Amino acid sequence: MDFLANLGLGFGVALTPANLGFALIGCLVGTLVGVLPGIGPVATVAMLLPLTFHLEPVSGLIMLAGIFYGAQYGGSTTAILVNMPGETSSVVTCIDGHQMARNGRAGAALTVAALGSFFAGTVATLMIALFSPPLALVGQSFGAPEYFSLMAVGLIAAVVLAHGSIVKAVAMVLLGLLLGLVGTDGQTGGQRFTFGVTILSDGIGFVPLAIGIFGLGEVIANLVAPQQRRELVSSRISNLWLTKEEFRQAWPASVRGTLIGSVLGVLPGGGATLSAFAGYVLEKKVARDPSRFGKGAIEGVAGPESANNAGAQTSFIPMLTLGIPGNAVMALMIGALTIHGIQPGPQVMTERPALFWGMIASMWIGNVMLLVINLPMIGLWVQLLKVPYRQLYLAILLFSAIGVYTVNNNTFEVILTALFGIVGYIFIRLECEPAPLLLGFILGPLMEENLRRAMRISGGDPMIFLNRPISLGLLIAAALLLLVVALPAIRGKREEVFQEK
Amino acid sequence: MSLARLARRHFVRAAVIAATTLAAAPAFAQSTWPDRPVRLVVPVGAGGAADTLARNLSNGFQQFANGQPLIVENRPGGGGTLAAAAVAREKPDGYTLFLAEVGANAVAHVLQAKLPYDPHTAFTPIVHAANLPSVVVMKPTLPYKNLAEFAADARKQPGKFNYASAGIGNWTHLFMAYLSNQAGIEMVNVVYRSGAEMLTSVIRGDADVAPITVSTALSHIKEGRVRSLAGFGSKPMAQLPDTEPASKALPGFDVLLWHGIVAPAGMDPALTARINGVFNQVLQSDSVRNAINVAQAAEAVGGSAAQFDALIKLELKRWPDVAKAAGMKPE
Numbered sequence: 001m002d003f004l005a006n007l008g009l010g011f012g013v014a015l016t017p018a019n020l021g022f023a024l025i026g027c028l029v030g031t032l033v034g035v036l037p038g039i040g041p042v043a044t045v046a047m048l049l050p051l052t053f054h055l056e057p058v059s060g061l062i063m064l065a066g067i068f069y070g071a072q073y074g075g076s077t078t079a080i081l082v083n084m085p086g087e088t089s090s091v092v093t094c095i096d097g098h099q100m101a102r103n104g105r106a107g108a109a110l111t112v113a114a115l116g117s118f119f120a121g122t123v124a125t126l127m128i129a130l131f132s133p134p135l136a137l138v139g140q141s142f143g144a145p146e147y148f149s150l151m152a153v154g155l156i157a158a159v160v161l162a163h164g165s166i167v168k169a170v171a172m173v174l175l176g177l178l179l180g181l182v183g184t185d186g187q188t189g190g191q192r193f194t195f196g197v198t199i200l201s202d203g204i205g206f207v208p209l210a211i212g213i214f215g216l217g218e219v220i221a222n223l224v225a226p227q228q229r230r231e232l233v234s235s236r237i238s239n240l241w242l243t244k245e246e247f248r249q250a251w252p253a254s255v256r257g258t259l260i261g262s263v264l265g266v267l268p269g270g271g272a273t274l275s276a277f278a279g280y281v282l283e284k285k286v287a288r289d290p291s292r293f294g295k296g297a298i299e300g301v302a303g304p305e306s307a308n309n310a311g312a313q314t315s316f317i318p319m320l321t322l323g324i325p326g327n328a329v330m331a332l333m334i335g336a337l338t339i340h341g342i343q344p345g346p347q348v349m350t351e352r353p354a355l356f357w358g359m360i361a362s363m364w365i366g367n368v369m370l371l372v373i374n375l376p377m378i379g380l381w382v383q384l385l386k387v388p389y390r391q392l393y394l395a396i397l398l399f400s401a402i403g404v405y406t407v408n409n410n411t412f413e414v415i416l417t418a419l420f421g422i423v424g425y426i427f428i429r430l431e432c433e434p435a436p437l438l439l440g441f442i443l444g445p446l447m448e449e450n451l452r453r454a455m456r457i458s459g460g461d462p463m464i465f466l467n468r469p470i471s472l473g474l475l476i477a478a479a480l481l482l483l484v485v486a487l488p489a490i491r492g493k494r495e496e497v498f499q500e501k
Numbered sequence: 502m503s504l505a506r507l508a509r510r511h512f513v514r515a516a517v518i519a520a521t522t523l524a525a526a527p528a529f530a531q532s533t534w535p536d537r538p539v540r541l542v543v544p545v546g547a548g549g550a551a552d553t554l555a556r557n558l559s560n561g562f563q564q565f566a567n568g569q570p571l572i573v574e575n576r577p578g579g580g581g582t583l584a585a586a587a588v589a590r591e592k593p594d595g596y597t598l599f600l601a602e603v604g605a606n607a608v609a610h611v612l613q614a615k616l617p618y619d620p621h622t623a624f625t626p627i628v629h630a631a632n633l634p635s636v637v638v639m640k641p642t643l644p645y646k647n648l649a650e651f652a653a654d655a656r657k658q659p660g661k662f663n664y665a666s667a668g669i670g671n672w673t674h675l676f677m678a679y680l681s682n683q684a685g686i687e688m689v690n691v692v693y694r695s696g697a698e699m700l701t702s703v704i705r706g707d708a709d710v711a712p713i714t715v716s717t718a719l720s721h722i723k724e725g726r727v728r729s730l731a732g733f734g735s736k737p738m739a740q741l742p743d744t745e746p747a748s749k750a751l752p753g754f755d756v757l758l759w760h761g762i763v764a765p766a767g768m769d770p771a772l773t774a775r776i777n778g779v780f781n782q783v784l785q786s787d788s789v790r791n792a793i794n795v796a797q798a799a800e801a802v803g804g805s806a807a808q809f810d811a812l813i814k815l816e817l818k819r820w821p822d823v824a825k826a827a828g829m830k831p832e
């Protein structure tokens with residue numbers, strides 16, 4: 001059995017005391033980075049990169065990888081406790097995770113996030129070990145037309161994210177699209193809505209937008225609210241573990257999230273974030289009672305949390321098998337390999353099996369470590385909710401500001417975050433959901449970019465979207481989804497009206 | 502002693518001290534620079550060839566620089582001009598350096614209407630650090646064996662072929678615009694977000710050709726997923742001995758993807774010489790040379806500040822014309 005021999009080799013490398021230590025350091029740093037809003041794995045990995053020059057290549061990679069997937073675990077913590085997406089991929093966790101915390105189920109939400117992430121991490125690691133080459137091909141077969149069609153599916157699905165008024169959801173998606181327009185037009189270099197501000201020529205950053213609208217908006221709302229509402233969360237903490245009913249609801253969601261995340265993670269660019277959104281939409285669609293979503297449905301935490309961790313793991317596949325980075329962290333790891341004199345690419349698997357399999361084995365070990373780190377910490381995290389909010393919010397603001405600054409070392413983005421905080425508060429007052437806005441913001445520019453790329457490739461022939469089988473399939477899926485979304489939304493609105501009476 | 506005289510004496514003394522300090526400053530600076538960490542601002546995000554180059558330099562810096570570290574600070578944005586503008590505003594004290602490249606230092610002023618600095622005067626050139634060899638790669642399903650064959654067919658069918666680039670005014674765009682111009686061909690520019698995306702689009706067959714650094718493309722060329730059509734530089738490349746330089750089809754064609762160190766304008770020449778000396782030592786050290794030449798598949802250069810100044814001046818002549826000929830307008 002080649003596979004078992006390879007895994008044996010991998011565990012032999014990963015289980016040396018030194019490499020176990022580096023995996024642990026990576027996981028700890030990753031958890032911390034994940035918990036702190038704004039400070040992301042990209043900035044951290046970039047900062048720690050010089051350290052790895054003096055390590056064995058495999059040790060360095062194990063540590064950097066630990067930071068990356070550790071951040072996915074940590075990101076959910078802030079999302080659940082203070083409604084602040086610690087990482088871009090934990091935006092959707094805010095929706096139901098924070099509601100669970102408000103209902104006194106913060107412990108359960110954190111537990112299910114950790115367990116779901118662990119399960120997803122284990123499955124995704126196995127998938128990397130078994131199916132790397134074919135999965136890499138899936139990622140590669142996605143060209144501009146396929147992306148465009150995928151984004152079409154995504155935009156329609158964005159509406160599903162919202163609970164409540166569908167008109168408001170559509171409006172928020174459109175607003176997100178508009179915000180996404182700011183910046184340089186990629187194909188011509190023209191400036192859009194930049195008002196002569198150079199940093200805006202690269203568009204509005206995702207981090208200032210997400211931290212501002214979600215996190216700071218929530219902070220303002222909490223401070224405006226009377227004392228009792230604010231302290232509500234801390235007074236109602238109940239059992240940290242899952243109830244039998246919760247477990248029964250959560251595990252299938254976790255399995256579905258893992259599958260969808262494993263596939264979407266392979267796609268270049270934001271695999272983990274896209275996976276989390278997809279995981280949430282899927283859960284809401286398959287749920288028997290979708291109205292529970294947005295009010296603390298445990299599937300709304302289990303699904304996306306499993307999906308983003310699976311996506312984070314499988315995003316290693318293009319890097320490991322082809323030497324092509326799917327995101328900035330992977331690009332940094334390729335940089336680290338290059339500095340060690342290893343030419344990243346398919347030959348790494350055959351020429352340096354110890355590195356390749358050692359890294360894969362370490363991912364699973366890292367996931368075990370993260371579970372061990374995170375489960376006992378849950379009690380501690382929940383205690384954080386008992387800190388009086390007037391003290392807690394200062395820490396939230398401080399860490400947000402530092403986090404936003406580290407993304408591009410730019411003060412303008414900190415100011416932008418503050419402005420978006422005010423906008424976020426207005427949204428809360430208007431009862432507009434920010435999640436569809438963020439999805440529109442992410443998908444809009446990608447969709448436009450790929451539409452124009454595809455049209456340039458085809459020489460202006462729109463049939464390119466129908467001639468390519470994957471693209472055609474996705475467009476058909478989009479059309480079906482539109483029907484599915486439109487019908488219950490019309491009916492759902494009636495139900496809501498009845499509920500109010 | 503009257504109060505006024507006292508004040509005047511103080512003033513005179515202060516002035517004398519100030520004058521001697523000022524006079525001594527350059528000598529002081531050149532022997533002791535650096536006495537604190539030095540910042541190297543890099544106009545691209547972490548990861549990628551230019552960033553790796555900066556980190557390789559930083560790796561070897563400390564042992565030649567009084568034990569002080571060279572800290573790489575990534576400030577991506579605005580096609581590199583955000584970082585360049587920030588550095589141009591700093592003092593030329595040797596503690597803020599900039600990783601110069603064609604975009605921010607040789608062409609940005611004709612692409613951006615309100616550039617807050619003038620590349621001709623905003624910087625003191627210090628040293629030409631390295632060239633990153635780059636090639637035109639082509640999707641392997643096309644039949645052409647070299648640039649001459651490709652250009653001959655492309656000339657007959659204007660607008661049939663497309664090339665991938667990483668943005669308007671980016672080196673990938675400029676190099677291809679120049680190549681098309683020199684070869685008399687017309688191609689469609691399809692913009693992607695990174696070298697990695699460009700490469701995948703060629704492998705997948707969406708893009709016909711693309712300019713890519715050798716370090717990024719090497720393993721894919723060797724495995725036959727893309728074909729290297731021509732090198733942009735006129736020198737043969739050690740890693741790709743079979744790839745002809747573009748000058749074989751287009752006599753005189755020679756463009757370099759150069760990177761070097763510059764400082765804010767107005768630096769004292771003695772300090773410039775001292776920093777140049779340190780970086781030359783760094784570039785000649787075995788570990789850094791190896792890291793750049795072998796691992797990065799690049800070419801460590803070095804040399805005097807005057808040589809680098811001359812190179813930038815030549816580039817400042819070439820690229821604005823290329824940009825205008827390709828119809829790029831200030832935005």
